[in-house]
Amino acid sequence: MASTKSADTEGAKQAILDYCLRKGALAAGVADLEALERIAPPGHRPSDLMPKVKSVISLGVGGQTQGAWSVPAKAMGYFGSTETRAYTIAYGAAFFIEGMYQTPAIYCPPDMDNEKGPRVPLQSLKLHAEIAGIGARSLAGDILLHPEFGYMYYASIFTELALEPDQPMAENPCPAPSCVSMYRQIGRTPCQKFCPVQCLSGHIDADGKQAEMHYDMAACAEMSQQYEAVPALLAEAMAAEDAQGRDDILFDPDNKMLWYKMSVGSGGLLAQCFECMRVCPIATKSPLADPIRRSKAKAAT
Amino acid sequence: MARGLSRQQIGVTVAMIDSYGDLVFEMSHNKQTRRGDPIRELDFAAIEARRGELGMSDGQIAQRIGLSEIQVMYIRTTMERRRFRTNHFQRLLELGGGKRFRHERFTAHEDRFQYHDDAIALREAMTFNPERARYYAEQGWWADDTLSGWLARNVAERPAAPAVILDGVVMDYASLAARVDRLAGGLHGLGLGPGDVIAVQLPNVPDYLVGYLAIARLGAVMTTLYMPHRGREFATLLGHSRARAMICLSDAGGFPAAQTALDLDLEKLQSVIAIGTDVAKAVPGAVPFEDLAAGTASADALGLPLPVAADPFLLLYTSGTTASPKAVPHNSHTMLGNARLGAAEHQLSADDVILSAPPFGHLFALYSFHLALYSGAANLLLPAFTPPDLAATIEAGGATALFAAPAHMAACLGMGLFDKHDCSSLGLMVLSGSAVPDEMARAVDRKLPDCAINQLWGMTETQGALYCRPGDSIETAATSAGQPAPGVEARINDDGELQVRGSMLFPGYFDNPGANAAAFTKDGWFRSGDLASQDRQGNIAITGRIKDIINRGGVKYNPREIEDLLDKHPGIAQSAIVPMPDNVLGERACCFAVAIDPDIDLDGLCQYLLGHGIAKTKLPERLVLVAEMPLTPTRKIIKGRLFLP
Numbered sequence: 001m002a003s004t005k006s007a008d009t010e011g012a013k014q015a016i017l018d019y020c021l022r023k024g025a026l027a028a029g030v031a032d033l034e035a036l037e038r039i040a041p042p043g044h045r046p047s048d049l050m051p052k053v054k055s056v057i058s059l060g061v062g063g064q065t066q067g068a069w070s071v072p073a074k075a076m077g078y079f080g081s082t083e084t085r086a087y088t089i090a091y092g093a094a095f096f097i098e099g100m101y102q103t104p105a106i107y108c109p110p111d112m113d114n115e116k117g118p119r120v121p122l123q124s125l126k127l128h129a130e131i132a133g134i135g136a137r138s139l140a141g142d143i144l145l146h147p148e149f150g151y152m153y154y155a156s157i158f159t160e161l162a163l164e165p166d167q168p169m170a171e172n173p174c175p176a177p178s179c180v181s182m183y184r185q186i187g188r189t190p191c192q193k194f195c196p197v198q199c200l201s202g203h204i205d206a207d208g209k210q211a212e213m214h215y216d217m218a219a220c221a222e223m224s225q226q227y228e229a230v231p232a233l234l235a236e237a238m239a240a241e242d243a244q245g246r247d248d249i250l251f252d253p254d255n256k257m258l259w260y261k262m263s264v265g266s267g268g269l270l271a272q273c274f275e276c277m278r279v280c281p282i283a284t285k286s287p288l289a290d291p292i293r294r295s296k297a298k299a300a301t
Numbered sequence: 302m303a304r305g306l307s308r309q310q311i312g313v314t315v316a317m318i319d320s321y322g323d324l325v326f327e328m329s330h331n332k333q334t335r336r337g338d339p340i341r342e343l344d345f346a347a348i349e350a351r352r353g354e355l356g357m358s359d360g361q362i363a364q365r366i367g368l369s370e371i372q373v374m375y376i377r378t379t380m381e382r383r384r385f386r387t388n389h390f391q392r393l394l395e396l397g398g399g400k401r402f403r404h405e406r407f408t409a410h411e412d413r414f415q416y417h418d419d420a421i422a423l424r425e426a427m428t429f430n431p432e433r434a435r436y437y438a439e440q441g442w443w444a445d446d447t448l449s450g451w452l453a454r455n456v457a458e459r460p461a462a463p464a465v466i467l468d469g470v471v472m473d474y475a476s477l478a479a480r481v482d483r484l485a486g487g488l489h490g491l492g493l494g495p496g497d498v499i500a501v502q503l504p505n506v507p508d509y510l511v512g513y514l515a516i517a518r519l520g521a522v523m524t525t526l527y528m529p530h531r532g533r534e535f536a537t538l539l540g541h542s543r544a545r546a547m548i549c550l551s552d553a554g555g556f557p558a559a560q561t562a563l564d565l566d567l568e569k570l571q572s573v574i575a576i577g578t579d580v581a582k583a584v585p586g587a588v589p590f591e592d593l594a595a596g597t598a599s600a601d602a603l604g605l606p607l608p609v610a611a612d613p614f615l616l617l618y619t620s621g622t623t624a625s626p627k628a629v630p631h632n633s634h635t636m637l638g639n640a641r642l643g644a645a646e647h648q649l650s651a652d653d654v655i656l657s658a659p660p661f662g663h664l665f666a667l668y669s670f671h672l673a674l675y676s677g678a679a680n681l682l683l684p685a686f687t688p689p690d691l692a693a694t695i696e697a698g699g700a701t702a703l704f705a706a707p708a709h710m711a712a713c714l715g716m717g718l719f720d721k722h723d724c725s726s727l728g729l730m731v732l733s734g735s736a737v738p739d740e741m742a743r744a745v746d747r748k749l750p751d752c753a754i755n756q757l758w759g760m761t762e763t764q765g766a767l768y769c770r771p772g773d774s775i776e777t778a779a780t781s782a783g784q785p786a787p788g789v790e791a792r793i794n795d796d797g798e799l800q801v802r803g804s805m806l807f808p809g810y811f812d813n814p815g816a817n818a819a820a821f822t823k824d825g826w827f828r829s830g831d832l833a834s835q836d837r838q839g840n841i842a843i844t845g846r847i848k849d850i851i852n853r854g855g856v857k858y859n860p861r862e863i864e865d866l867l868d869k870h871p872g873i874a875q876s877a878i879v880p881m882p883d884n885v886l887g888e889r890a891c892c893f894a895v896a897i898d899p900d901i902d903l904d905g906l907c908q909y910l911l912g913h914g915i916a917k918t919k920l921p922e923r924l925v926l927v928a929e930m931p932l933t934p935t936r937k938i939i940k941g942r943l944f945l946p
């Protein structure tokens with residue numbers, strides 16, 4: 001996707017990416033707009049959101065702390081995944097671009113598509129990051145991984161400023177050698193084995209590369225994304241035989257927790273369970289995967 | 302509705318959802334398959350070729366299969382709704398944590414254990430006054446006591462200490478727990494589980510306690526049958542308790558207990574578990590107890606959930622003198638809290654060797670076992686009471702605490718056994734089950750001067766509600782049942798009836814609303830039916846039974862003092878006075894007696910009583926000689942079974 005850019009735009013790209021890194025991003029890059037437009041389905045292309053978009057900038061912030069990986073799974077589920085640190089940087093970057101270069105920019109909303117429902121994102125931040133070269137799809141349901149930073153949260157900025165695109169990663173860090181070894185022994189990788197709902201499966205080829213990745217998103221969402229439980233429970237309650245039955249459904253302790261989450265907008269158990277990432281050596285043991293490792297690496301240099 | 306449009310406006314029919322639903326769902330992002338790494342490699346041809354596998358947008362699906370985008374969206378979201386199961390996140394809560402996940406350890410909610418209707422009905426019977434429940438919990442009288450918890454504590458603290466002793470053979474706490482664990486696993490293998498009632502009819506042998514503890518470990522409920530019970534009692538009690546299993550002997554001294562239970566063909570009785578020789582051959586259809594207790598299944602290894610204190614775990618039928626038995630449910634709060642609090646009052650410790658003369662089928666014996674288990678003491682067993690065996694067991698086993706009925710002691714005294722055996726190891730004797738004759742208590746005290754003689758008053762409904770304490774004088778112990786146990790309140794109403802309430806009190810009879818209505822006062826106190834008096838020190842003496850009162854033409858009196866005098870008559874072994882109907886006076890007194898002197902007559906007895914200052918109006922007016930009295934397991938006379946010839 002080569003394109004001709006002026007020296008000014010080269011400088012602008014560096015300044016924007018530096019801004020992102022300075023504000024806390026671990027990695028940042030520019031995705032090839034043409035590739036995004038070809039891959040994303042109609043309605044979800046960058047130009048569908050911002051008609052005059054010229055560049056898509058993607059950034060990633062640190063995933064979990066080292067301590068977070070050690071908490072019990074159910075507690076991990078409460079952590080949620082809507083990562084405000086990433087969006088804050090992206091928001092700031094959009095202001096930075098407009099202020100520095102007098103060119104329109106937006107922070108790409110991470111929200112669901114209002115027309116398509118809660119399982120459909122407006123834009124794929126994952127696709128932006130992958131094309132920008134700051135993550136590659138893993139066997140764990142295409143969650144992006146980075147060889148140095150492991151598991152990250154991503155955010156995107158769209159701008160009418162033309163910037164030189166980066167290339168996707170040359171190599172995919174997933175599967176890690178230890179995962180290949182496990183697969184050779186039992187036919188499954190750690191993420192496949194330990195998924196609570198067994199929504200992951202797939203194969204590794206003779207070269208130790210990903211051959212197939214199967215992801216049952218419905219099963220995954222069924223466990224971790226409870227918003228669909230609300231109408232389901234209401235329907236069950238309406239169909240209950242009597243008042244006691246209705247009460248049992250509506251005021252069941254689990255369901256009361258659901259009402260609580262809905263009423264306060266809590267992210268608890270409304271995102272992902274993280275079990276596949278907890279057992280992923282790339283997510284948890286990459287050289288700069290968590291603040292402790294990054295701090296030690298910085299001290300060593 | 303989709304985008305504010307109705308299904309009719311969109312043109313989606315039920316037939317269309319049925320026809321295309323699965324296809325749309327599979328093609329959508331709900332099911333994703335990626336082959337290779339085409340996006341990272343920017344392999345656009347591969348991406349296009351495999352869009353269907355990667356998971357397509359609604360618009361792409363619509364284009365692929367010839368529907369409108371909004372129709373696809375409607376169908377997809379309908380399918381998502383249909384397939385979505387609520388509360389599925391429980392998998393994460395129960396299985397998550399990486400290494401903890403195992404396929405075989407997860408059971409879908411719909412396939413999980415649920416209490417059957419009978420078990421729920423029994424649990425429903427455990428209804429307590431909420432204010433009282435809160436008070437008991439606040440006071441610490443209700444805590445987290447369970448037999449399983451106590452056993453585990455003993456295993457941790459004193460694994461090699463003697464837990465059960467029979468004929469010199471010792472089973473330590475670790476061995477006891479291991480056998481209990483296996484038996485619980487075996488019972489689980491029979492399909493028994495929490496809330497199931499399991500009947501036990503055994504003599505006081507180690508496997509009684511193993512069975513009891515295993516039933517408790519399972520979260521099941523034990524109901525007891527006395528050894529003299531036969532088919533008629535089996536049918537009544539197994540039927541009323543809805544027992545799912547029964548543990549008994551294959552041959553109970555010539556009575557084929559296991560075969561009798563099987564022959565009843567009770568609908569709910571799934572298993573008869575028999576102890577005996579070559580059970581499989583001797584009683585086809587029965588499960589050999591030993592196969593379960595020595596099996597490889599283990600409750601802990603199976604991960605069976607531990608019981609909790611609020612679970613009902615005992616369903617006991619009263620040995621009261623009323624005709625029809627009543628089912629008394631207890632949970633660990635009421636039952637074990639009483640024992641925990643009582644252990645300190647009785648000054649018991651892990652060094653004690655505790656012996657129960659009554660059978661474990663009776664609450665008094667279970668109370669002694671609970672005290673022993675809580676204290677970490679040894680249980681010295683006497684399989685079946687005879688006076689010589691009791692005295693010999695005390696001597697041989699070095700019993701330090703004896704729980705017995707007055708009749709047990711009266712028999713031992715009568716046979717001079719305390720002179721023939723060295724029972725000096727006894728430091729505590731708790732007498733209960735029936736009224737304790739003053740003179741008998743003093744006689745035992747004279748024979749065992751270093752042993753505290755303590756009366757205890759209790760019922761199946763109340764457990765140990767009143768008792769003397771070690772240190773009380775023999776005067777107090779011989780004439781009263783002492784003072785209320787911790788957690789117990791007692792009062793005597795205007796009619797002289799003893800009424801109690803407290804943390805030890807059962808919640809009400811199971812499946813017997815009529816009995817419940819009569820058993821409790823409006824303000825929640827339990828009517829004991831016993832007459833009592835209280836001295837200035839607060840000691841309460843039981844003076845008779847309300848139902849024993851004779852109303853002779855409006856003159857009411859308690860025959861207890863007359864019975865006490867008759868029992869001392871040289872020509873009488875045992876006596877009981879009951880009212881007999883009379884057309885003129887309403888009631889007159891009839892004396893039933895087991896005679897030592899066959900020539901004894903009513904006139905002679907009346908002269909004897911008059912000589913001891915008994916008023917004429919209280920004299921018995923008929924004498925019925927019987928060969929033996931109908932007795933409860935604690936050897937209390939069942940007056941309800943004394944019928945006029």
